[in-house]
Every structure is written in C-alpha cells, then in structure tokens.
Amino acid sequence: MLLALAITAAWLTSFRGVFVFDDLHAIVDNPTIRDLGRPGQVLLAPAEGGTIGGRPVVNLTLALNHALGGLDPRGYHATNLLIHVLAGLTLFGLVRRTLLRLPRFAADALPLALAVAALWALHPLQTAAVTYLVQRAESLMGLFYLLTLYGFARSVDSPQPRRWRIAAFAACLLGMGTKEVMASAPLLVLLYDRTFVAGSWREAWRQRGRFHGALMGTWLLLAVLILNTEGRGGSAGFGTAVAWWEYAFTQCAAIAHYLRLALWPHPLVFDYGTPLYRSFVAVAPQAGLLLLLLGATGWALLRKPALGFLGAWIFLILAPSSSIVPVATQTMAEHRMYLPLAAVLALLGLAAHALTGRRVLVVLLALAAGAGVMTARRNLVYHSELALWTDTVAHRPENPRAHTNLGIALAEAGRLPEAVSQFEGSLALDPDNAPTHLNLAHTLVALGRREEAIPHYLAVLRLAPDNARDAPERLAAVCYDLGNQAAARAEFDEAMTRYRQALAAVPGHVAARNNLANALLVSGRVDEAIAEYREVLRAKPDAPGVRENLSRALELSRAPRR
Numbered sequence: 252m253l254l255a256l257a258i259t260a261a262w263l264t265s266f267r268g269v270f271v272f273d274d275l276h277a278i279v280d281n282p283t284i285r286d287l288g289r290p291g292q293v294l295l296a297p298a299e300g301g302t303i304g305g306r307p308v309v310n311l312t313l314a315l316n317h318a319l320g321g322l323d324p325r326g327y328h329a330t331n332l333l334i335h336v337l338a339g340l341t342l343f344g345l346v347r348r349t350l351l352r353l354p355r356f357a358a359d360a361l362p363l364a365l366a367v368a369a370l371w372a373l374h375p376l377q378t379a380a381v382t383y384l385v386q387r388a389e390s391l392m393g394l395f396y397l398l399t400l401y402g403f404a405r406s407v408d409s410p411q412p413r414r415w416r417i418a419a420f421a422a423c424l425l426g427m428g429t430k431e432v433m434a435s436a437p438l439l440v441l442l443y444d445r446t447f448v449a450g451s452w453r454e455a456w457r458q459r460g461r462f463h464g465a466l467m468g469t470w471l472l473l474a475v476l477i478l479n480t481e482g483r484g485g486s487a488g489f490g491t492a493v494a495w496w497e498y499a500f501t502q503c504a505a506i507a508h509y510l511r512l513a514l515w516p517h518p519l520v521f522d523y524g525t526p527l528y529r530s531f532v533a534v535a536p537q538a539g540l541l542l543l544l545l546g547a548t549g550w551a552l553l554r555k556p557a558l559g560f561l562g563a564w565i566f567l568i569l570a571p572s573s574s575i576v577p578v579a580t581q582t583m584a585e586h587r588m589y590l591p592l593a594a595v596l597a598l599l600g601l602a603a604h605a606l607t608g609r610r611v612l613v614v615l616l617a618l619a620a621g622a623g624v625m626t627a628r629r630n631l632v633y634h635s636e637l638a639l640w641t642d643t644v645a646h647r648p649e650n651p652r653a654h655t656n657l658g659i660a661l662a663e664a665g666r667l668p669e670a671v672s673q674f675e676g677s678l679a680l681d682p683d684n685a686p687t688h689l690n691l692a693h694t695l696v697a698l699g700r701r702e703e704a705i706p707h708y709l710a711v712l713r714l715a716p717d718n719a720r721d722a723p724e725r726l727a728a729v730c731y732d733l734g735n736q737a738a739a740r741a742e743f744d745e746a747m748t749r750y751r752q753a754l755a756a757v758p759g760h761v762a763a764r765n766n767l768a769n770a771l772l773v774s775g776r777v778d779e780a781i782a783e784y785r786e787v788l789r790a791k792p793d794a795p796g797v798r799e800n801l802s803r804a805l806e807l808s809r810a811p812r813r
Contacts, residue, residue, distance in 0.1 A: 254343060254365060255336050258372045261623035262332045265382045266325050268633035272522070272656070277303045277313070277385045279322060284314040302385045305480035308428040309388045327384045334390050335381045339372035341397040342593055348404045352447050353557060356601065362612045363604060369619035370596045375516045375626040377592070379585035382633050383521070388430045389586045395426030396568075396590060399436050399466070400443060407448050416462050423466050427473040432590075434473055435567040437466035442563055446556040491579035493527065498577040500528040500538075505583040506573055507537035513588065513595045516622075519629060521643045523583040524650030564594035636660040644673075651681035655690065662694050670694050685715035689722055692729075701729045705752070712756065727757040734766060743770045761791050769800065777808045 270279050278284070281303065283292050293314045294307040303310050312330065320326030347364035350356040356363060371377075380389040402419025406412035419440070426433035441455060441463050449455035456463065489495060512519070528534045548562030568590045572578055603611045632642045640657035647653055658673030674691035678684065692707035708726035711719050734749030750767035753760050768783035784801040787794055 254339055254368055254372065257369060257619070257623060258336050258339055259332065261373050261626040262328075262335070262381065262630065264627045264630040265332070265378075265633065266328050268328060268382055268384070268630065269324055269635060270322075270384065271633065271636050271639055272383075273302045273385045274383075276301055278317075278327065281310075281313065283310060284317045287314050287318045302388055305476040306388055306429055307476070308425055309391060309430070312387065312391065324384065327387075328382075331381050331384060331387050331390060334387065334394050335372065335377070338390060338394040338397055339368050341394065341401050342371060343368035345397060345401045345404055346597065348401075348408070349447055356604065359604065359609050359612070362609070363600065366612055366615035366619065367593070367597045367600045370600065370615060370622060371593045373619050373623035373626055374513075374592060374596070375519060375622060375629045376512050376585055376588055378519070378626060378629045378633075379521070380589040382630050383586065386586045389432075389589045392426050392430035392433050393590045395422045395429055396433060396436050398422035399426065400440060403440050403443065403462075404447075420462075420465050420469070424469045424472060427469045428476065431473065431477065432568060432571045432587075434470065434571055437463065437469070439564060439567055440466055442560060446560045487578045487580075488576060491577045493525075493577040493579045493582070495575045495577060497527050497529050498582065499575045500531060500534050501526065501582050502573045502575075503534040503538040503541055504528055506569060507540055508583070509585070509588045509591070510595065512585065513592055516625065518646040519585060520646050521632070521639055522650060522653055522656075523581070523647060524652050525580065525582050526649070527582060558598075561594040561598045565591045637664055649680065651677040651684060651687070654680070655684070655687045658687075658694070659690060662690070662697075667694055667698050671698070683714055685711045685719070688714070689719070689725075692722075692725065696725075696729055701733055704729055705733075708756075723756040727753040727760050727763065730756065731760065731763045731766075734763065734770075738766065738770055743774045746770045747774070759790060761787055761794065764790075765794065765797060768797075768804075772800065772804055772807075777804050780804050781808065 286292060293311055303313070313327075316326050316330055343364050346367050347360050350360035350363055377390075380386045380393070399419045399422045402415045402422060406415035406419065409415050423433070423436055423440075426436060441452075444455040444459060444463070445452050449458055531538065544562065545566065548559055548566060550559075551562060552559030569587060572584075572587050600611075600615055603615065632638050636656070637660040640653055640660050643650065643653040644657050654673045654677035658670040658677065661667075661670035661673060671691065671694050674687055674694065677687045678691065681687070688707040688710040692704040692711070695701070695704035695707070705726070708722055708729065711722040712726065715722075730749045730753035734746045734753065737743070737746035737749060747767055747770045750763045750770065753763035754767070757763075764783055765787045768780045768787065771777075771780035771783060781801065781804045784797055784804060787797050788801070791797075
C-alpha cells in the first residue's frame with residue numbers, strides 16, 4: 252500500500268497532461284481504437300509504422316480507454332499509472348523473493364525490496380514511459396516482462412507450480428504482442444532459473460525444459476508481428492538509411508548517457524532527435540566503458556552469478572533497441588531504460604547495503620522520496636505541447652525536429668513571428684525537411700508574407716511530391732493572390748509569372764488560367780491569350796465573361812470565328 256500510494260502521489264501531476272507528438276497518430280487519429288465491437292480491426296489493423304504498429308495488445312488497451320472515456324487524456328493517464336503501479340508491485344515481489352534466496356540479504360529482504368522498487372518506480376527517468384501516453388508500449392511490456400519472471404519465481408516455491416507457469420507463459424505471450432523488447436524474456440527467465448534456482452544450465456533445462464521451451468515458443472507470435480509490419484514501416488531494421496555500424500556507435504554514447512541519467516536524472520529530454528556518431532573515435536570513451544561492463548558481466552556470470560544476472564538484465568533488455576539494429580526515427584530515447592533501470596538501482600542498493608548494513612535503507616527510501624518530488628515536477632512539462640517542446644529545445648538545440656514542433660506549438664498559440672524563427676532554425680539544421688518547409692510557408696502566409704512563402708512551397712513539391720497533400724493547392728492559392736496584386740498594379744509580366752506558377756502547381760486552376768489570359772491580352776500577346784481562353788472554356792464552358800474576352804481577342808487578331 253505504501254508503494255502504491257507513493258507512486259500515485261508522484262504521478263498525480265501527470266493527469267493534466269495533453270496528447271503530444273506520437274499520441275496524436277496513435278490515439279487521436281487512430282481509427283482502429285474507435286470500435287471495440289470489431290475486435291479484428293482493433294487487434295490486426297495497426298500494422299503500419301509508428302508506436303502502435305504490430306503491437307495489438309497496446310492497441311487493445313487504447314481501444315478500451317477510448318470506449319470508456321473517448322479522447323479525455325485523463326483516462327489514458329490513469330491507465331498508464333495503473334500499469335506502472337502494478338509493475339512496481341511486481342518488481343517488489345520479485346526482488347523480495349529473490350533476496351530470500353541469498354543468505355547475505357535474506358534478513359532484510361522486505362525493506363530492501365521496498366527500497367529498490369520505490370527508487371525504480373519513483374525515478375523521474377520513468378516519466379518518458381509513463382507520462383508520455385503512447386509509450387504505454389514500453390511500460391505495459393515492462394509489466395508483462397516482470398510478471399513472466401515473477402510467475403516463474405512463484406512457481407518454484409508453490410505447491411501448485413503449474414498454475415504459476417501458465418500465468419508466466421500467458422504474460423510472456425501478451426508481452427510479445429506488446430513490444431519487441433519482450434524477445435529477451437525467455438532467455439532472462441532461463442538465466443534466472445540457472446542463477447537462483449537450479450544452479451546450472453543443465454539442471455535448469457532438465458527440471459523445467461518444457462516450460463522454458465514453451466516460453467521460447469512465444470517468439471513465433473513476435474516473428475509474425477514483426478514480419479507483418481515490414482520493418483515497422485521502414486523506420487526500423489537493416490533496410491533503413493542508417494548503417495548498422497553508425498547505429499552501434501551511437502548506442503555506445505546512448506547507453507552511457509542512460510546510465511548517467513540513472514544516477515543523476517538531469518536534464519531529461521523528451522526527444523533527442525536522430526543524432527548519429529559515424530566513427531569509433533567519437534565514442535571511444537563510452538565504448539570502452541561498455542566493453543568493460545560487458546566483460547565484467549561475463550566474468551560475474553561465471554564467478555558471481557547473482558551479480559552477473561543484474562548485468563545481463565541490463566544488456567539483454569536493451570539489446571533489441573540499443574545494439575546494431577537501427578531504429579532510424581529515434582536513435583536515443585529515455586523510455587528504453589524503463590526496465591534496465593531496475594537492475595542498475597538494485598545493483599547500487601545491494602552494494603550500499605553490503606557496505607554499510609541496514610542503516611542505508613533509510614537513505615535509500617529518502618532518495619526515493621526525493622526522486623518522487625522530481626518526477627512530480629517533471630510531469631509539469633507534459634501539460635502543454637508548448638511547454639514540452641520549449642523544454643526540449645532548451646536542452647537539445649541541435650534537434651531540428653524539436654524546433655519544428657515548437658514552431659507548430661507557437662503557431663497554434665498565435666505567436667507567429669516566434670514560430671517562423673523556430674521553423675527557420677529547424678531548416679538551418681535540416682534544409683531538406685519538407686514538413687518544416689510546409690509549416691513555415693503556412694505561417695508566412697498567415698503573417699501576410701506571401702512572397703517569402705513561395706520558395707518553401709516549391710521546396711515541399713521538390714522534396715515530397717507524393718506526400719505534399721494540400722501543398723500544391725496552397726502554393727497555387729498564394730501565387731494566384733500575388734498575381735492578382737501584381738495585375739492591380741499593372742505589373743503584368745510579374746502577374747503572368749505568378750499565374751504560371753499557380754498553374755504549374757495545379758494545372759486545373761481555372762481562375763489562374765483566365766487571369767493569365769487577361770494579362771496576356773492586355774500585354775498585346777493576343778495569340779497566347781486566345782489559346783489560354785480556349786483552355787479555360789474546355790475546362791469550364793460556362794465560365795462567365797470568358798467568351799466575350801475570347802471574341803475580343805479574336806477580333807484583335809483578325810482571326811476567323813469558329
């Protein structure tokens with residue numbers, strides 16, 4: 252009860268949080284969560300890229316939220332909090348039962364387990380997986396991962412082990428349908444068996460081989476889901492634009508950064524963008540640290556199995572997203588530490604207890620309370636997209652995506668000149684980003700700076716011709732308006748240039764073609780005007796005034812009537 256109340260108190264400030272970033276695609280604009288009466292749609296439809304792609308269990312929970320409360324963010328926050336509370340309680344039970352197997356810590360198993368679980372659950376690094384709504388994928392997977400381990404640990408001591416093993420299998424299967432990181436769970440359960448129960452690989456497999464084989468069988472579901480997403484819509488896997496070695500170098504820096512945040516969680520960053528380290532020299536210190544930790548883990552697995560288990564916990568869980576398989580859209584992300592953080596804090600807590608005895612428990616619980624206060628404060632930046640992206644740009648000014656999203660938030664708040672500044676800053680970092688060009692063009696038009704918007708509309712058409720959506724229409728409208736203004740000033744050459752730009756964007760723009768014909772006629776280019784008037788009549792035979800203008804042009808050219 253104490254643990255659950257503490258977690259709830261720390262996350263009460265999250266309930267005023269709004270939908271941000273990928274929440275909009277995965278929740279607000281997700282048609283598959285709107286009809287629970289069609290379970291096939293809910294479970295099978297989200298196969299495209301994005302946070303929910305190929306993760307039907309996550310999508311089902313979002314559909315349940317939508318059925319109960321529509322698009323009220325508070326319901327989604329309440330569910331995320333419930334998932335995190337259950338994960339914290341499960342971790343507490345798992346750590347306590349494990350410590351009871353270790354004579355050195357058995358006497359203080361309960362308070363030590365409470366301290367470790369509280370530190371983990373209240374740590375502000377967890378806001379990336381709990382307060383950010385769509386990252387329910389991470390926290391829900393974490394819950395199923397912990398339940399799989401806990402179910403196995405309970406089965407060993409239970410007079411009815413079959414029930415607990417069935418529960419562990421069900422949790423593992425659900426986890427595979429939640430997120431790909433679950434892939435390491437069967438291996439970690441086998442390692443737990445070897446380390447804390449059986450004492451050797453051979454004995455673990457001899458006694459419970461069928462159970463471990465069943466857990467590994469859940470990989471079939473994961474394989475089907477991964478194949479169905481085709482590399483998560485091209486955003487993950489070896490087929491992306493990111494080379495595997497560049498991603499591996501980047502993960503050396505990322506994991507070292509995560510470990511630092513586990514010890515000192517500041518500054519936390521919502522979106523790191525897509526930074527890449529392209530040479531080993533750039534990450535040599537971090538790579539050296541990781542190689543040292545990997546070597547220590549390997550040694551400990553042989554000599555100090557319990558210590559080695561904690562190291563393996565960190566590296567096995569991080570491996571799917573933080574090794575050599577590129578995740579091109581997010582090369583660094585704090586939510587990936589949701590489960591690995593437990594092993595880091597357990598290692599530190601047990602080391603402190605071994606060195607100083609049980610009086611350190613008070614210190615650990617005080618640190619947990621302080622972490623809870625930091626978490627409550629961190630949740631405040633999720634109360635608006637403007638606050639979130641302002642914070643992100645402040646801590647990651649080299650991230651063009653953060654500048655773009657801050658620009659969008661500023662534009663929505665009516666702060667258009669500031670929005671222009673952010674869009675321009677983003678393009679200075681990433682000149683070929685079509686969505687940013689489009690947002691900047693829209694904002695310039697809203698400010699009345701139509702002339703400045705044209706190059707950005709043209710950039711959209713050049714960079715993303717198949718995905719520009721309404722960009723051609725917007726560009727045509729701007730050019731048409733500029734053409735009319737030039738014509739009113741009797742600057743007919745300028746007007747004709749603008750009308751032609753409008754027609755290049757939207758060839759069927761009848762008004763632009765008609766006004767181009769008028770400008771040609773006034774400029775004495777009668778034959779060209781006749782051709783344009785006839786094109787107008789082909790597209791719109793009843794266009795008012797066009798036949799009269801065509802007749803006048805024909806008279807001027809002394810051409811026979813038709």
